[in-house]
Amino acid sequence: MLTPLRARLACLALALLFAAVPARAQTTSTLAGDVKDANGAAVAGAAVTVRSLETGRASTATSDAEGRYVFAGLPVGPYEVRAVKSSFKDYLSERVTLTVNETATLDILLEVAGVDEQVDVTSDAELVNTRTPELSFLVGERAMRELPLNGRNYTDLALLQPGVVAYPHRDTGSVVAHGVGVSVNGQDPRSNVYLLDGTPQNDFTNGPSGSAAGTSLGLETIREFRVETNAYSAEYGRNFGGQINAVSKSGTNAFHGSLYEFHRNDNLDARNFFDPERKPEFRRNQFGGSVGGPVSKDRLFFFGGYESLRENLGRTVRTVTPDLDARAGIVTSCRPLPPPGQPCPEENIVRTSVGVSPVIRPFLDEFPLPNLGAPRVVGNLAAYTFGFDQTIRQNFLQGRVDYNRSDRDQFFARYTFDAADQLLPTDFPQFPRTFFSRNQFFTGEYRRTVSASTLNTFRFNFSRTRV
Secondary structure (H helix, E strand, O other), rough: OHHHHHHHHHHHHHHHHHOOOOOOOOOOEEEEEEEEEEOOEEEEOOEEEEEEOOOOOOOEEEEOOEEEEEEEEEEEEOEEEEEEEEEEOOOEEEEEOOOOOOOOEEOOEEOOOOOOOOEEEOOOOOOOOOOOOOOEEEEOOHHHHHOOOOOHHHHHHHHOHHHHEOOOOHHHHOOOOOOEEEOOOOOOHOEEEEEOOEEEEOOOOOOOOOOOOOOOHHHHHEEEEEEEEEEEOOOOOOOOOOOOEEOOOOOOOOOOHHHHHHEEEEEOOOOOOOOOOOOEEEEEEEEEEEEEEEEEOOOEEOOOEEEEEEEEEEEEEEEEEEEEEHHHOEEEEOOOOOOOOOOOHHHHHHEEEOOOOOOOOHHHOOOOHHHHHOOOOOEEEEEEEEEEEEEEEEEEEEEEEEEEEEOEEEEEEEEEEEEEEEEEOOOOOOEEEEEEEEEEEEEEEEEEEEEEOOEEEEEEEEEEEEE
């Protein structure tokens, strides 16, 4: 039996545990509206059915006494909406496209008619959100497919939204060179949450969900994402910044896929000012493919994608090294000091011989000789430059399975694997540095429509980032 103190501590630990993750980040959509007749009066008891044009899954709701209907927890994608009521013409809206975490409004107008008459409507749902207060912006499937992206980092598209600006950390990533950080409405770049299928993808520093290569691959496996910037729901309870809420692609009743390769090189590049007479080599290849489709029509679907990044970037690194005076044990200084930005006149250079300790000599000899510009400068430092082949190797794999057990029960599971390593230079060629990362994410979800007013979602997430 728990003592009062232990009970309080247990409650506190439980509260902290649930405060650490979002309550239930939306990965689905809501469709709602009013059913009315030609005179604007509410029509109660109308049977409204939505059917997915991709998977064939259908759901039915009945308008209430005030003519209202609501479909919650609908997967994103195109739908057909049909309304039936005796003494009225059948209503059919052929294509209503729902997006992630959207509350769409589709009002239905029924006309009085005889038997077997139907009204076909081609208009879509309202484009303006009139039911929820949040400020958000959608990056849709078309934008992700058609907009050019240097490096194919899908999170770069968030920078097209109002109030979102890039925040480059060291090596364009977070403190461990993960992805490109962003600031939403001027807030701290580590206050954002990156969600995929409703589960967090942040690294252990709360930075972007990128890799050691400084990018987030998988453009072909992401269907769309929404950038929540202000006044979003309390379900986004982990951080106070922006919420980048992405949904992965899933299979449909039709087979579909892609195969691609992107190549870039230095053939049209200009030589850098500090490059030697021959500019360094540069080669980048990004290639991969995706495939999805049905295992059992209207029931079981799969989708998988693979992408690889191979880059060799020749760089000319400029640094400083002890000059010839320092190697001879001569300390140079300028007396008096010249104006800022001006060189020291020859007559003002003061040289003092201090010698070199035999203990220090082996270490001093390890520094390379100056090779750029004048071999002697005041302050005992001289310019040194060297070439370096900066390499990136990254492999990304993602797979998803969806199962519609019935119109009331749906399952899905998604696994993501992302491994990368990057070789970077330091001030001297003997000491290169390597960033390595291996990210693994798993999400499983079971969604059940219990009744017309109750929807239950159970979601399990496993996240492991290694740097």
